Amino acid sequence: MKGKVLIICGSKSDLHIAKDAEEILKNNNVEFETHVASAHREPDKVKKMVETQGASIFIAIAGLSAALPGFIASLTDKPVIGVPLSVKLGGLDSLLSIVQMPSGIPVATVGIDNGKNAAHLAVRILKLHDK
DSSP states (O other): OOOEEEEEEGGGGHHHHHHHHHHHHHHOOOOEEEEEEEEEHHHHHHHHHHHHOOOHHHHHHHHTTTTHHHHHTTTTTSSSSEOOSSGGGGGHHHHHHHHOTTOOOOOOOOOOOOOOHHHHHHHHHOOOOOO
């Protein structure tokens, strides 16, 4: 399938959720890369990845204030899928942070800790252009 998905985790501790997404992408023959970069601590690194990796879709995995998906969405017009994590407050803080983005900075949001659904959504988006 044409297109590339870039998975960005806000922390190394989020990589187990990325593995769930990777499994789905592999099973659907979707090219992907996974990186760890914090929107708070490494904004220049995130920006460089968004601008240079050639991704068609971004999956951003983040907990707590979950700024990463919105930050990525502010840098690109390509689809961004946010995965909120259950780090504190059962993940509701992350969920609300991702889903309540301001107008013009859309982020598709899946369920808390649901990297698999993020990958399934990415595959469906890519299929829109797959003949």
